[in-house]
Amino acid sequence: MIAISDITVGANAGRSRSHNRKLVLGRVRSAGPIGRAEIARVSGLSTQAVSNIIADLLADGLIVEQGRRTAGRGLPAVQYALNPQGGFALGIEIRPDAVFGAVLDLCGRTVSAERHTLAAADRRGVTRAVRDLRRAVLDGTGIPGPRLLGAGIVMPGPFGATGIRGSGSDLAIWEDAAPDIWFSEALGLPVLIENDANAAAIAERISGVARGLSTYAFIYFGSGLGLGVVQDGRLMAGAFGNAGEIGHIPVPAAGRSLNLERAVSRLSVQRALRAAGTEAGGVDDLDRLYHQRHPALLAWLDQATEPLSAAVTIVENLFDPQAVILGGAMPDSVLDHLLAAIRLSDRSVAHRAGRDSPRLMRGASGRMTATLGAAALVLNQAFTPQITVQP
Amino acid sequence: MIAISDITVGANAGRSRSHNRKLVLGRVRSAGPIGRAEIARVSGLSTQAVSNIIADLLADGLIVEQGRRTAGRGLPAVQYALNPQGGFALGIEIRPDAVFGAVLDLCGRTVSAERHTLAAADRRGVTRAVRDLRRAVLDGTGIPGPRLLGAGIVMPGPFGATGIRGSGSDLAIWEDAAPDIWFSEALGLPVLIENDANAAAIAERISGVARGLSTYAFIYFGSGLGLGVVQDGRLMAGAFGNAGEIGHIPVPAAGRSLNLERAVSRLSVQRALRAAGTEAGGVDDLDRLYHQRHPALLAWLDQATEPLSAAVTIVENLFDPQAVILGGAMPDSVLDHLLAAIRLSDRSVAHRAGRDSPRLMRGASGRMTATLGAAALVLNQAFTPQITVQP
């Protein structure tokens, strides 16, 4: 989210090694148990280089041996797999009224999760809450300090003074200080900061339905509506870190032009239900109402179909992703209803003859998506080389 | 445009050098005459490394010394600048009925340009036309072979069998062979292939209004409407090379939902004029009609404003670019009219307090944009390190 400066950094021995380490680790992750020779082939390195890096990763405990695999003739390859206990990531989600925390192991599995209410939404209050949360979420897990790879932090965007400020979603307390430096010092860990939609998108890549994908888009129900776009395993940030503000695009709806978020978002459904005399504060409420076939909710779903279909078509045509994922703070029942209702355009670059994978999927991470995504940011960084751009 | 495979390549000494060479050359280009110590500072390399690379670039003739600059105390820095004669790029645009060619020098200035009609739109005919064009465009320039850095080729997208095939825009003759390999062998040069909108976007970065920008979007009038998105100096391709198909997104227009291209494109304006009994084949015709204040053209411009404004808002919010550029096969008069008519949303991430640069600009490259862009692809690649992704 920090505005990416124009600095592209030069390569040297150390940075090359870091790049290659991530490359090899990412291969071990994505290709399951895999031998060194195969890694070398797919990464354009010599087997010797891969051997050295594997030795490094073994010494650091990030991977483990996984027996030999005999395939055809020749010496059977020693296989390697991620060591789940080899590294952990802390994820923290900051909302105006509460903070959520979670810890993921190297394989993306949830180790623990906590929720604290936020006493004071100023900088000191947030810092204390985050520190407390870290202790709470790590206590009893027996995770040694050096095994913590870093912390991901999710705050609602957009960042900086934009035209959509005042939508009530952003915490305006970091104006003078760079929050990443602040949190990094407060936690004593390397820190990554993103908005909720981007974090959710990465969560799907680490432990959700986007596991095999490298280029996809995630439409995220937060309080508003967000979009996280992943290109070649990396988040698309935009020039000022605010890419993906899909809630504010104009879409056709019932013969009018509407901000997407007005028709499709948590706030939108709550408004519609309230007008019908029903309050629905949480995801469970919505789930219940859906199973009761509450007429106001069904009417809302009806009116949401056209604009959401338009949004999906827009995303498909502008980003040409492998898939579009729908998820976030909505019950699965509602998401599934929307997925079934969306009419995919056949005048789309995604409508392709030999296509075998689904164009549209439901996110798998459930309601903790953004918090898990915060931690997933750290894991994703550990698996994805990124030599070119540096703050 | 070639579908980017999932292969991310490892770093070694040679690739690091190539990366750093591009980095240094790009700095020399963007920061004008610049000394070695300063390059070292901004690129995170030692001055010694930069010195070695500069010596290389000098030996290759890509840069030249440019005197010393005395600024404050200390030894004045020896300055370096691009040598325009140090390298050239060939650009070729293939249309269903004609091929265009151009040569750019290292500074992005046009050295020569040609246009040939295309006798046969099959593979052999195209190959012959391209070979002839190459000879024609290089003859008399005195450019020695080794100075040709490569060729960029522009073909209309989308590529592959997508749902918007049959829009009549794509050449369907490369189905079995990879066109980049084909052209590379036919020309004996490294080849880059892109669609027109992407090439046009890069043209603006090399010699147009996007010179200082690293993240921006270009809305391109071809026969349809295209979008080229540049992120950190690199084109956004999408998973299958078809990102940016903005012509096929639904936008609100006069109370209906419309494909953008139906309201805003060359074909659209020609249809509108024909319905009024006027033919407008080329850019000059449109320019004339505009200065005559032709009522059908003005009416078309009127109806184009709302959907185009919507498209710009969508692009701003999804990509968060430094600027949106409008250009392509339209006369400047019409583009300027559209630019003035577009209503920028103030509920956009681009609407920012301390903003000093324009949100919207007209492309500078005129009607040869895509052809120049084809060559610009090659130059851009020479200036932009790209260690991570390889075909």
Added chain:
DNA sequence: CTTGAAAGCTCAACAAGCTTGAGTTAATCC
């Protein structure tokens, strides 16, 4: 005018990382 600080630059030694090629081990094929 002299002296010292500051900044750009070069030289030579060094270190890190990847590659290469020969050699080893273990499986399959004939």
Added chain:
DNA sequence: GGATTAACTCAAGCTTGTTGAGCTTTCAAG
């Protein structure tokens, strides 16, 4: 059982970037 194939290791070698000392040139202070 020998040939072949494939994964892997070892040691030497190569390319590249870094480091630190030393040189040069300019400016500024005394």
